Amino acid sequence: MNILQKWNKVPNFGIAAITVLGCSAQAVVAADVANTGEAVTYSSHVASIINENCVVCHREGGIGPMELSSYEQVRPWAPLIQLKVANREMPPYAYDHDIGNQNLQADWRLSEEDIDTVVAWVNQGSPLGNLEELPPPPVLRGIDDWNFAGQLGQPDLVIASNPIDVPANGNDLWDKHFVDSGITEDRCIKALQVKPRGNAKTVVHHANTYFAEINEDGGVDRKPVTEYAMGKWGEVVPEGVCRTAFEESMIQWDIHMYPGGLGGTAPNAVVKDNVVELGIWLHPAGYQAKITQDLGSYQLDQGDLFIPPHGTAMTQGFHSFDHPVRIDSFQPHGHLRMNAASLEIFYPETGKTELVSMISNWSATWHHSHLYEPDSAPLVPAGAVLVTKQWYDNTSDNPNNPDPRQWVGWGQRTADEMSHSWIAISHLDDETYQELAQQRASKKQSQLPSGD
Amino acid sequence: MTRRARTIAASIALALFANIVILATAAAQQPARPLRPPPPGGLPVIPFMEGWYANEDGSVTVSFGYHNRNTEDVVVPIGEYNRIEPGHLDGMQPEVYFTGRHPGVFGVTIPASMQDETIWWYIKTGNLEELRVPGERGSNAYELDRNPRPQGSVQPLIWFENGSKGSGPEGVVADDTKTIAVGTPLTLQVETEDPSVRDPSNPLFAKPLDTRVIWYKHQGPGEVHFTEHASTPFITTPARTTRGMIPAAPSRVAVPAGKGPARVLATFSEPGEYMIRARLDNWNSSDSDGLDQCCWSNAYQRVRVTR
Numbered sequence: 149m150n151i152l153q154k155w156n157k158v159p160n161f162g163i164a165a166i167t168v169l170g171c172s173a174q175a176v177v178a179a180d181v182a183n184t185g186e187a188v189t190y191s192s193h194v195a196s197i198i199n200e201n202c203v204v205c206h207r208e209g210g211i212g213p214m215e216l217s218s219y220e221q222v223r224p225w226a227p228l229i230q231l232k233v234a235n236r237e238m239p240p241y242a243y244d245h246d247i248g249n250q251n252l253q254a255d256w257r258l259s260e261e262d263i264d265t266v267v268a269w270v271n272q273g274s275p276l277g278n279l280e281e282l283p284p285p286p287v288l289r290g291i292d293d294w295n296f297a298g299q300l301g302q303p304d305l306v307i308a309s310n311p312i313d314v315p316a317n318g319n320d321l322w323d324k325h326f327v328d329s330g331i332t333e334d335r336c337i338k339a340l341q342v343k344p345r346g347n348a349k350t351v352v353h354h355a356n357t358y359f360a361e362i363n364e365d366g367g368v369d370r371k372p373v374t375e376y377a378m379g380k381w382g383e384v385v386p387e388g389v390c391r392t393a394f395e396e397s398m399i400q401w402d403i404h405m406y407p408g409g410l411g412g413t414a415p416n417a418v419v420k421d422n423v424v425e426l427g428i429w430l431h432p433a434g435y436q437a438k439i440t441q442d443l444g445s446y447q448l449d450q451g452d453l454f455i456p457p458h459g460t461a462m463t464q465g466f467h468s469f470d471h472p473v474r475i476d477s478f479q480p481h482g483h484l485r486m487n488a489a490s491l492e493i494f495y496p497e498t499g500k501t502e503l504v505s506m507i508s509n510w511s512a513t514w515h516h517s518h519l520y521e522p523d524s525a526p527l528v529p530a531g532a533v534l535v536t537k538q539w540y541d542n543t544s545d546n547p548n549n550p551d552p553r554q555w556v557g558w559g560q561r562t563a564d565e566m567s568h569s570w571i572a573i574s575h576l577d578d579e580t581y582q583e584l585a586q587q588r589a590s591k592k593q594s595q596l597p598s599g600d
Numbered sequence: 601m602t603r604r605a606r607t608i609a610a611s612i613a614l615a616l617f618a619n620i621v622i623l624a625t626a627a628a629q630q631p632a633r634p635l636r637p638p639p640p641g642g643l644p645v646i647p648f649m650e651g652w653y654a655n656e657d658g659s660v661t662v663s664f665g666y667h668n669r670n671t672e673d674v675v676v677p678i679g680e681y682n683r684i685e686p687g688h689l690d691g692m693q694p695e696v697y698f699t700g701r702h703p704g705v706f707g708v709t710i711p712a713s714m715q716d717e718t719i720w721w722y723i724k725t726g727n728l729e730e731l732r733v734p735g736e737r738g739s740n741a742y743e744l745d746r747n748p749r750p751q752g753s754v755q756p757l758i759w760f761e762n763g764s765k766g767s768g769p770e771g772v773v774a775d776d777t778k779t780i781a782v783g784t785p786l787t788l789q790v791e792t793e794d795p796s797v798r799d800p801s802n803p804l805f806a807k808p809l810d811t812r813v814i815w816y817k818h819q820g821p822g823e824v825h826f827t828e829h830a831s832t833p834f835i836t837t838p839a840r841t842t843r844g845m846i847p848a849a850p851s852r853v854a855v856p857a858g859k860g861p862a863r864v865l866a867t868f869s870e871p872g873e874y875m876i877r878a879r880l881d882n883w884n885s886s887d888s889d890g891l892d893q894c895c896w897s898n899a900y901q902r903v904r905v906t907r
Binding site: 312315317318319320321322323324325326362366368398403408452454457484550551553554555557558559560561562563564 | 646647648649651667669701731733734738739740741742743744745747749750751799802803804886887889891892893894
């Protein structure tokens, strides 16, 4: 599986990427080669892996700090590529293997076979091989295209924030303003993406959007549209589920900017006319779905998050619903000291706890919303308890730590910390819950070998 | 389910959620209850270095705050257990630590001649371990500035009658020391102005925002009781709850449309040297908040209390 192919895996998209599938077949051959000790070359085995998994960012104008579009560009970086790939630091999708739910959409992780191939290639001296065996260049979306454009076309709605200049240094900024949504009737959302334009990618820490109304007291009543944090790809709503785009609401932007930027491509310069766009793909008018979904921020509100200088901390949060739900996605959120997160479900009736997701190498520069495949997304009975855990490292061992001598507490600044998760929840009634559970049981039964 | 019902259901669900720091072992929990309820005392006051400002003259101003996790206030007199080093920069830190998180309570300006040096705030609560934090021209992650926020908020101006205007955590210190007897109310007054320029087409800024002055005892040996001055009564509506656990003292005065005086009556229980802090904030604006490190300003008034 690769980045180009990830979203084609989403069943309701129904689009095949022929060239990508062809490349994957090559990768399988390469894996065999790596395991048998045969010669591994760039042309025959490695180029396809890099094209499919790296070039989308590591190309001219991309967010990767170096280009990896050709052998000449790749060869000098081969040892570093080997290290990053072998340590699963690249592609940047931190999610533990072999524990918890592994059935994810948009899973950027390399297969073991691909990793073995890259490692073997570098160990063999990173040879070019036969140029005639080079795969064709990948067909990539444009740098500023929407991530889902290949599968869903252009968004039905594009809602832009007001432009703002972000200085090269200074205090974090929070830009909260309202724009018209243009939504004239309640509609069901198919997918969402929030996209900072151009250089804004490295200075926009988060960009949350809300359907908002001003209430009689002058306050703001709001419901989340979606959340964006640095590196997030987007959200897809499962088929048969309605997440509502509300009519006649304003959109409230809540954009957190970090002057100077964060990550390898931080400009450390003024970013003029910083704009963030919200793209919404809608189901046709009249689309009916039995299940409703919403996105919530399940967060620390105790103000009791403290990380001592040169120390560590761990938070644990609990939540239960009074009705059955399905967890469609999980996205932990934190800042520079946070380095791990997990989601568990505790079942009071049995006393057992199920680990759903574990991210042992979390980074603030890649906030992935882990989207569970609808057929295996956790079904949670009423009364079961969601347990979110997050870990923090305020020592000098943490390469992201700006100053391990400081006490760190809750705060919105990049230098402060947070402990919450964005979780998309499908709300179920008892009948639907039983129906989905039965479907899964039947499917599992049908997959058993005959005679069992 | 109607949209309103869905909203209510979602609100209830969110309200059930609690997230807590694990310091020892986990145990079965009730939602929204911390593993370890805050005790009345026994926890150390945590000193925070909020950030640093690069000043035009080459000096650096460091903003300090604190968090008192106890449910009771803590007193640590300035001295061996509450000091800034080097010593010539000592003296503006508080002696009373109110419960909760209090950002930017004071500032220390490191002169240009020692701009690359590090200062330290040490504080020791009771018999607990001494804690300390450094302040310096340090990591960019802690750099602060005085520029307008995205919706126009800036640090409001605060001053004493006939005094110079100040802003920011370091604020302004009154030139004079007021004298009053124990038990006799003393009128304290600050002048204020919020120069923030906001877009009136934003529905939240259709009319000018009120600012707020909160009066605190900052230093001194006895109790200080604040009562409202008839000309600027206390705010009686509940304060907006912030997720950062920043409590609002009862001695809150609203400044209509962000311009005008704020007064209070202060009564002292014991003789001695005191310092009162007035914090002026414009946190009614969507781009201004305590833990966002903008925008508020401190003013300090020394008071000598006699028998």
